Amino acid sequence: MGKKSLAAPYIVWMAGFIVIPLLFVFYYGLTDKSGAFTLENLAAIASPEKVSALLRSLKLSVLSTAICLLLAYPLAMILKGLHVKKGSFVVFLFILPMWMNFLLRTMAWQTLLDRNGVINNVLAFFHLPGINIINTQAAIVFGMVYNFLPFMVLPIYNVLIKIGDDTVEAARDLGADGVQTFFRVIFPLSMPGIVSGITMVFVPALTTFVISDLLGGGMVLLIGNVIEQEFTFTANWNLGSGLSLVLMVFILISMVLFAKYDKDGEGAAV
């Protein structure tokens, strides 16, 4: 039918602006300023400052992913339990903040958490001691959880609502109690959603430099900040590309770890 050719512009575009640019990252990452092959840019990750930034990134992103999962799963269960019409409205309310500009959302937390910010003002009004977490790792975790929570809720919710009542009833019919039904039927069935939620939160959290910039006040360096600075301040593209390659390895590892759960790719398409 000749309709296959309709994909041609797309394939050309993706080759030109996805594949070729990535090859440039590899090229820069594996060469030095004179263009000679080197592994130094990759090895640079081993320097104390960069190792600690990477470990910090891993720690904070794992922590926020875990918190997101703990908050999102019960939420998704509650949303599933709501009446269809009401449920879709509540879900709509939950994704609404996500449509607001990412920087403004992060800025909002700066406003809330600031030493003279809204929360401390409210606390002071009730004569309670203020909190002092702005420019700390805790503030960054707050920002990550806030920004990425919907990415965890939606895939889990989407998988949960596909589990039919008859499946649950069948489990009950076969003698499982509520807890058993959950752990043996609902939870395993929701695994694809959990996996895609985890990757959708973990990767941006691991690689962010904006949240750490705005809520860490430049005091908390993450691997994203290190890489960003290599491009915008020091202009050492080779080093920046090399570190990006290291980062991609971590993304790949997390993908592979989770890929085996996401067999049918159901959650990935959310």
Next chain:
Amino acid sequence: MNAPLIRLDKVSKTFDGTMVLDELELSIKENEFMTLLGPSGCGKTTTLRIIGGFEKPDTGRVYFEGTDITDLAPNKRQLNTVFQKYALFSHMNIAENIAFGLKIKGKTKSYIHDKIKYALKLVNLDGYERRSVTSLSGGQQQRIAIARAIVNEPRVLLLDEPLGALDLKLRQDMQYELIRLKNELGITFIYVTHDQEEALTMSDTIVVMNQGYIQQMGTPEDIYNEPENAFVADFIGDSNIIDSLMIEDKLVEIFGVKFPCVDTGFGRNQPVDVVIRPEDVELHPEGEGRLPGVVSHIIFKGVHYEMEVMAGGFEWLVHSTVCHPVGAKVGIDVDPFNIQIMKKPESEDEEAVGVNG
């Protein structure tokens, strides 16, 4: 004989290296109800799609009234299709669905209006113009699909398992409906199905297909009463197919017992396949008949009893209105006219081609 309306000349088609049609030759006459019958994967739907223009044959030509239409786009052909799952346009109401082809052809409003009314009346759904597609039952959707096709006044209507998705009762009703429609419209129907009963009920001509070859072509009576090979016999209705020995003309040996028959020309002492329809097996009291047997199984089917009788080490399928309980000893006999002799295929490939066809 009139020249054929549609003629397929040595049409072959492969999909991903699998041969689906192999040099198929087929002629369809004007005003014929022809059914392509066979199991899934036999090439019947591909044949229909080649006639409809949705597939191009790898080799071979398709002729319509003598004109080569092999490379003609489907929208330029004088035929219309009723699709398996109806393929109604769900974003349009009934009237818009039926009007689709006419609007494309630029017919006037009043013409279209009249045609819609006429078509809906023809399929017994007057007054359904404004209904949405989704509000209709399967059977009604089927009728709309037919109406949508016939308002274009095609010379040929192609039907791809149109009743496959309906339940039994509805399917039977629609069979009569289709015969009535065909007679009223006076056009050619080419019908694809894997349901032999459907084929026997409606067709003027049945083409039994398997593995891309025509196994047998003929009237329903021919196909049923005189299957040309074991595949056709097995596929059309239930039958007992038995390895036998042709002793001489008009005499065959079945499980060591000689049965007179009417076939000639198979030579002497030649191995053959014998086909006996279950309703043609006569059960007599013990001691009578030619071959002794024991009833091993019986089911009441309404019109008749379906029995399995062990005789000569073979499980005979027997339909009879007389009940013989399990364990009863009986004697089997068959009328010479009801014994159908078939030459044995010499190889598997030959079996597929259909040696006698």
Next chain:
Amino acid sequence: MIKFIKRFYLVIMFVFLYAPIAALMVLSFNSSKYMSRWDGFSLKWYEAMFSSELIMSALKTTLIIALLSAVISTIIGTAACIGISRMKRKPRAIVMGLNNIPMVNAEIVTGISLMLCFIAFGISLGFGTILISHITFCIPYVILSVMPKIKQTEQSTYEAALDLGASPVQAFFKVVFPDIRPGVLSGFLMAFTMSLDDFIITHFTKGAGVNTLSTLIYSEVRKGIKPSLYALSTIMFLAVLILLVIANLPKGKNRELVKEN
């Protein structure tokens, strides 16, 4: 009791999600420049915002880029879906794998790779490079929302249209397109909002002198939050709210949207 816990949990989550936005909204009407003090109601930050050439030109750039990249990526993506659906299994798997790269990869890497590529080919960074980059990361989302619809569409409805005399182009616009329209629309909307919201990739591909709202906010916030940004937040939130309500007005549509997000 369980019902109460559920309600309570929902409310807590709502507070968590909406408190920051509410705080911004309230502060946008505060006549004081300091967030620690409420000096009474005022619209002066809105005035400041609308009279700020920086903000207005960034807004204009943002909207133009969002609109253009949404339109272009929807056209390329929808055409691609039709083409891909006709492919054999293996090439299709390769193309869909390619499609996943920008979604799975870290945005910072995508941004860097595009920047390196543009510079290497001597394309000066600016409006054009932002647009190309946005189209690039929008197309996969269009494909994700159109593909399922294409798969659902029966090949036979297209064939039925041909059978009834429609040309392939007529058949596409009269029969196939109405079927996939919800997917195309939600793909368009996704692309539009992804572009609107993007910061990281724009940050690396924008060059000097051009700003979208995101990059402008970033540089402003690093200098210290100005209350005019609160006003901007409020307006943007309301704009998004109105847009979404309109987009979801036809019955049942917002459930579809939720599912396809």
